[in-house]
Amino acid sequence: MNNSKAISTLIGLIGVVYLLSLIGLNPFVIKLLTTNELHYTFTDNIQKVQIWVSITGVLSLAFGIVSGKLKLFDFANEKNKLTNVIIAISFLIATLIYVEFALRIKPVITTADLFDKSIPYVNSVFSRHVHPNKTVEINYFEIPDKVNYRFYKGYHTNPFEFEKPKGEIRIVVLGGSFIFGDHEVANWDHMKNEYDRNWIEKAETKLHLKGYINVEVINAGTPGHATFDSFGRLYSEIYLFEPDYVILCHAWNDIKYFSQITPNNSLLRQFKGVRQKTRADVYSTLEEISQIYVRGKRIFQFENIDLEGTIVKQGVEVKITPYAKKQFKLTLDLFNQACKSIGATPVLLTQPRLIHLNNSESERNRIGYSAQKLNHEGICDAFAFTDSVVMSYVNTDSLVACYDFAKQYIGVDSLFHDHVHLNATGNQIRANASKS
Numbered sequence: 001m002n003n004s005k006a007i008s009t010l011i012g013l014i015g016v017v018y019l020l021s022l023i024g025l026n027p028f029v030i031k032l033l034t035t036n037e038l039h040y041t042f043t044d045n046i047q048k049v050q051i052w053v054s055i056t057g058v059l060s061l062a063f064g065i066v067s068g069k070l071k072l073f074d075f076a077n078e079k080n081k082l083t084n085v086i087i088a089i090s091f092l093i094a095t096l097i098y099v100e101f102a103l104r105i106k107p108v109i110t111t112a113d114l115f116d117k118s119i120p121y122v123n124s125v126f127s128r129h130v131h132p133n134k135t136v137e138i139n140y141f142e143i144p145d146k147v148n149y150r151f152y153k154g155y156h157t158n159p160f161e162f163e164k165p166k167g168e169i170r171i172v173v174l175g176g177s178f179i180f181g182d183h184e185v186a187n188w189d190h191m192k193n194e195y196d197r198n199w200i201e202k203a204e205t206k207l208h209l210k211g212y213i214n215v216e217v218i219n220a221g222t223p224g225h226a227t228f229d230s231f232g233r234l235y236s237e238i239y240l241f242e243p244d245y246v247i248l249c250h251a252w253n254d255i256k257y258f259s260q261i262t263p264n265n266s267l268l269r270q271f272k273g274v275r276q277k278t279r280a281d282v283y284s285t286l287e288e289i290s291q292i293y294v295r296g297k298r299i300f301q302f303e304n305i306d307l308e309g310t311i312v313k314q315g316v317e318v319k320i321t322p323y324a325k326k327q328f329k330l331t332l333d334l335f336n337q338a339c340k341s342i343g344a345t346p347v348l349l350t351q352p353r354l355i356h357l358n359n360s361e362s363e364r365n366r367i368g369y370s371a372q373k374l375n376h377e378g379i380c381d382a383f384a385f386t387d388s389v390v391m392s393y394v395n396t397d398s399l400v401a402c403y404d405f406a407k408q409y410i411g412v413d414s415l416f417h418d419h420v421h422l423n424a425t426g427n428q429i430r431a432n433a434s435k436s
Helices: 001-025 027-034 041-068 080-103 110-117 187-194 200-209 227-236 291-300 322-341 376-398 422-433
Strands: 135-139 146-151 169-175 214-217 245-249 345-349 401-403
Touching: 001 041, 001 080, 001 376, 027 041, 027 110, 041 080, 041 376, 110 135, 200 214, 200 422, 227 245, 227 322, 245 322, 322 345, 322 376, 345 376, 376 401
Parallel strands: 169 214, 169 245, 245 345, 345 401
Antiparallel strands: 135 146
């Protein structure tokens, strides 16, 4: 067989292989292999890939036949090296195209789509950021018609009126990602059934079912926020909602600065306003058309970044500063005073966590030490301190309600997704416990 015919034959065979692959590339076979029910979005992707593979296979087969008859590659007959290069390039291109098609069955989200599907933030003067003041529904990327997060007037909550209706008992719950809702990765069953990550909303529903229909619970949790952010939001907006009770649950995000606060490195000096990115900042359609490119980019795009933000090296023998302790206590004091000034009862909760002194090695591997700049013992000491401050108001201020909310959750591995975020089981248990 001469070189020209070998090249044409290879191209034709590539087309045949593409077409034969359709035997396994169908919803029925994939369903058998995965033993899972396939959502229609997944099935639609398979059908689109089938069309692309069929067209590419037919074109490759036809080109192989035509190029053989027309002897398009005769120029390579006397040049074996050129023949080998053409064959290698043809095989490489065919492989890359097929891999690209296969990856589109379950595509990785592009940066622009990731922005659209993520929790929205805008800058604020009185806290580091807030959610946009509008009604937003964020759907899953995998199942575009199913809701992942709902925001109402800038809050992860059910619709409510800014002006409190007469006779309503209004409860506002402030905190970080723990209050906002669990961060367990939703599985297909969750997505199909619109799994509710918002435990505050679940708790409100249970209260209504028990007959407390005049109770409105507003989830004012914002991932990444610390006590001083919640105080700023209470002072600058939430007081306008005329809450009867303001619940506060913080610790983890405060502990992040516990080893850093000094007179010359105060909160005021540490935290600088950072402009929130817009979609225009991340929109890059041309470079992210390819799923191969997007997946390769992901390896480096989020390097040294996790759910808590930028990863830093774990502190060695780093201690909690006395100034940090004063800062945390001062913020809680001011928060309590602000609640009383607006006629609301402050309710302080200790923060549930997986973290405790006797964590196993596997449990410790799930703890985000890098975000805290403290070692394991240091973080445990920090939580012990925040718990003690919260519960100290029991003896010092009868107008502040305090609950050791963390006690029943500390170290219960089966309830946690990571170090402080509960999984679906913990999320449901927490909502059930809240009804009382």
